[in-house]
Amino acid sequence: MTGCAVGPDFAPPGAPQVSGYTRDSLLATARGTDIPRGNAQAFATGRDIPGQWWRLYHSKQINALVEEAIRNHPDLKAAQAALRQAREIALAGRGSLFPQASTSQSVKREQISGAELGENTPPVDFNLFNSTAAVSYVPDVFGGTARSIEATDAATETAQFQLEATYLALTANVVTAAINDASLVAQIKVTREIADSQREQLKGLQVEYNLGAIGQADIASEKAELAQTLATLPPLLKARAQQRDQLMAYLGRFPSQDNGEAVSLDGLTLPAHLPVSVPARLVRQRPDIRQAESRLHQASAEVGVSLANMLPQITLSAGGGAESLKFDQLFNSQTLVWNLAGGVTAPLFDGGTLYHRKEAASAALDQATQQYKSTVITAFENVADSIKAVQYDAEALKAQADAQSAADDSLKIARAEYKAGATNYITMLNAEQTALAARTGLVKAQAARFEDTAALLQALGGGWWNRVDETKEAYPRPAGLADTLPVSAVKAIHARRPTPAADSNPDGNPKL
Secondary structure, rough: OOOOOOOOOOOOOOOOOOOOOOOOOOOEEEOOOOOOOOOEEEEOOOOOOOOOOOHHHHHHHHHHHHHHHHHOOHHHHHHHHHHHHHHHHHHHHHHHHHOEEEEEEEEEEEEHHHHHHOOOOOOOEEEEEEEEEEEEOOOOOHHHHHHHHHHHHHHHHHHHHHHHHHHHHHHHHHHHHHHHHHHHHHHHHHHHHHHHHHHHHHHHHHHHOOOOOHEEEEEEHHHHHHHHHHHHHHHHHHHHHHHHHHHHOOOEEEEEEOOOOOHHHHHHOOOOOOEEEEEHHHHHHOOHHHHHHHHHHHHHHHHHHHOOOOOOOOEEEEEEEEEEHHHHHOHHHHEEEEEEEEEOOOOOOOOHHHHOOOOHHHHHHEEEEHHHHHHHHHHHHHHHHHHHHHHHHHHHHHHHHHHHHHHHHHHHHHHHHHHHHOHHHHHHHHHHHHHHHHHHHHHHHHHHHHHHHHHHHHOOOOOOHEEEEEOHHHHHHHHOOOOOHHHHHHHHHHOOOOOOOOOOOOOOOOOO
16 A cells, blocks of 8 residues: 555756867866976876865865864854754654554542532542553555655755765865965065065165266156055955955954964975866766755655645554553453544645645746756856866966066166166166066966866865765764764765766875
8 A cells, every 4th residue: 555656756867968068178288387386287087086185285284274174164063963953854754654652641530510410419529540552553655754754865965965065165265265375475475575676776776866877756766666566565465364364264263363374385286187077977976966956856755745645644543541440440351441443534625725735846846957957057167167277277377487587587687777878767667567567477377276276176076975984883984974874874875976986096196
C-alpha cells in the first residue's frame, strides 16, 4: 500500500551542453614578463582544485589569516548552526513513518449528585483510577510523508551548501583583502618615494634660484608638484585604514584589535599552474549551483506533498487500559478496556484550497527551475570573466612594466636636460607626473594578478570537495561539519561530491 508516491521524481539537472567557458579557445598560457611576480601562468584544463587553494600563494601570513577567519567568523558558525538545525528537522520528520504510541495514568476523586441515582439519594463520593495506552498509525499510502521527508532532506542539503558557499566566500574575501592591503602599502611607499625625490629636486632648484640661474616660477611649479603628490597620500591612507577594518571583520575581530599583521606582495608566489575544471563538472562543484539544485529538489518534493493532501488519508488506532474504583483492582479482567478503530478521511469540498495550494507548489517548482538556470548562467559568467581577467592581467602587467621603464628613462633624461638648459621646466614636471602614475600603475597591475587568480579559483568552486577532516570513525568529513553530521549522512554527502579529476595534482600545486 505504501509503494505509491505521487508527484514528480526528482533527477538532478544535467550539465549545460557547452564545450568551453568563452567564445574563443582557452589559451594554454597567460604570458609573463621578466619583472618580479610577472611569471607566466598555464591553464591546466581538467585538473582538480586543492581544498586549501590559498596555499598556492606560498604565504604563511595568508595561511594564518585564513585559518583565523575560519575559526572565528560568526557567519561561518551561524551557517554551521543552520545546518545542525536543518539536520534535526529532517530527523524529526522521519518519525512520521512510524506508529505513534502514548500512555497516560490518572487518579481522581469525584462526587456526583444523588439526584442522578434517585430521589432522596445522598451524594456519592468515589475514587477513579485510570491507566491507558494508545497507538495510532497513518499509513503513507500516497507518499505524502515520504515526499515531506524528501523535502526536509533537500533543505538539509541546501543548508550544507550554504555552509560551503559561506566558507568559500569568507576565505576568498580574506585573501583578496590581504592582497589589496599589500597593494595599498606598496602604492603608499611609491608615493612617498616620489615625494622624497621631489623634495630633493626642490632643494636643488632652491640652490639654483639663490645663484640666479632660474626664476621664482620654477620654484613655485616644483612646490605645486610636490603638494600634488602629497595630496594623493591621504586617500591612499584612508583606503588602507578602511581595508584593514574590513580585514579585521573577516577575521572576527573588532577594528581596535588590529595587531598589524600584513601581507607583502614580495612575499607572495603567483601560481604557475591554474587548474581549470571542464564545464561539465562546474555544476557539481559550485556551492551556489548545488544550493539552487537542492532548492529545486525541495520544490519538486513539495508538489508531491500537495498532491497527497488532496487524496484520502487512512488512520489506524488502538487503545487499551483499565479503569477501577480501587487501585488494587485496576488490572483485573473486569476493569480492562480496549478499542480498535480505522478511518478514512477524504476532502469533499474545501473551496479550492487544496487545489490552489497544489498549483502554488507547481509555480514554486517552475520558479526554482528558472532560478537554477540563472545560477548556472551566472556561474559560467564568473568563470569566463575570471579567465579573461587572468589573461588580460598578464598583458596589462607587461604593458605597465614597459610604461614604467620608459617613464623612468624619460624622467632621467628630462632632469639631465633641464640641468643642462636643453629643455624647459614644464617638460620635467610632466615626466615626474608620468613616472608617478607608471610606478603606481605597476603596483596595481601586480596585485591584480594575485586577486584575479583568487577570483578564478573561487569561481570554479574552491575545491571544497577536497577539504576533509579525519574523524574518530576514520571517515573523512567536510571541514566545519565534523561535529554536525552522523557518519551515514557524511557518506551520503561524499557520494554526491564531484568525482576527482584523473590528475588532481598539477605541477606546483600542493599534494592533497
